[in-house]
Amino acid sequence: MDKRMSIDEVVEAIPSGATVAIGGSSISRKPMALVRALARSDKRDLTVIVDVGGPDVDLLLGTGRVRRVIYAFVGFEVLGLAPHFRRARQQNLAEFEEWTEYTVMAGLDATIKRVPFMPTHATLGTDVLKVNRSFKEMQDPFGGETLVAVPALAPDVALIHVNYADVQGNGVILGDGHVDVLCAKAAQATYMSCERILSSAELQRFGRDVQILRVYSKGVVEIPWGAHPTGCAPDYRTDLRHLEDYLKAAQSEEGWRRYESEFVDVDHRQYLANHGGPEELVSRLKV
Template identity: 70%
Template sequence: MNKTLTAEAMMEQIPDGASITIGGSSLSRKPMALVRALARSGRKDLTLIVNVGGPEVDLLLGLGVVSKVIYAFVGFEVMGLAPHFRRARQNSNVTFEEWTEYTVMAGLDAAIKRVPFLPTRAGLGTDVLTVNPSFRTITDPFGGETLVAVPAIHPDFALIHVNYADERGNGVILGDGHIDVLCAKAAKTTFMSCERILHGDELQRFGRDVQIMRIHTQGVAELPWGAHPTGCAPEYRADLRHMEEYMEATGDLEQWHAYQDRMVWVDHEQYLDRLGGREGLVSRLHV
């Protein structure tokens, strides 16, 4: 079955109030082209689920379309704090639930395994358990030890970006896998963008690098540079210069609106043109 869709057609399937888990990790392989399409779709009251969040969470918070964030981390790694996240955490009506990296994974895994929770020691002795109402402690029925019960997380949608995919929805990840496989399996509907669609049996020569199986995928879109401004190993690095520009633009409302007009309210080709086109990107960021 050919599952190719435009990013816009994917977003039409996402209703207001949807819960969406997003793959990648901070400045690495975030599905940013899909996230920008989501931003343009006008969907609102979204719940975002990430373990290591970055520009995708910050952008959607900055557009005011998020009502809840489940996260272990949101930031720009070497570039520092994420400005809209920081502002929203300090002063907004958005609900924030601080989890931890493994507990987000365990929550998704519990959903995949169709169990209500998975146990872990992660979180014991920390204040994550005091501020996050989702967790409970339980007693090990065998040995009597106290453990954290991590509830299943059931995302409506997953958005991920991979190196290569086929039209049927198999996906190749060549760099670090992050939690993308968990996202794809746990969500009811998974939309995947890729640097390039491969045809016939080209994909099968990648062996275990075919990490995303088509039985979990409902839509695939070819969006070269679709992770920009985050990186997509081994093709291109994170665009730290653009991240600086983004962070500057979040400083005041006028600049933020100008940034949106320039980089969000445009289609993917226009977006790439604003960055100097594909050739410009290759010379700056290609490895």
């Protein structure tokens, strides 16, 4: 089956109020072209699930698409804090639920394994257990030990970006895998963007690096530079200069409007042109 779609068709398939899991990790291999399309859409009240979030969560908060965020971390790593996340948390502009790296993975895994929860010791003795209203303390039915029950996380949609895919929806990830496979398996519908579409014969040569299996994917979109400004090893490194500009823009309302009109409210071709085009990006970001 040929699962190729356009960016707009992916956005159309996501209803307001949907729960969307996003792959990647902070400033690495986020499906940013799909996220930008969602950010400039009229979708509302999304619940976003991220293990380690960055510009993805921050942009969706900054453009008012989000009602609720489930996260272990949201930040820009070496560049510091995420500005819209920080403002939204401090001014209670959305609902936030703090999880942890493993518990997000466990919640997705519970859905995959079709069980209501996964037990863990993680978060015992911390305040995460106090503020997270979804977790419950439980007794081990065999030995009586106190554990934490992490409920299943069941995303309607997963958005991920990979290096290569075939039209059937198999995907190759060459750098760190992050939690993309869990997102892809747990969601009702997984939409995958890729740097390049290859033939299925070419894709199979990647062996174990074919991490996304077509039985889990609903749509494939070829979007070169689709993770930009986050990095996509080995195709390009993170564009820290763009992310610095983003952080500056987010400091004022005027700066942010300007950023939106130049880099969010434009299609992907124009987005790349506003960076000086692919050649300019290659010279700055190719490793």
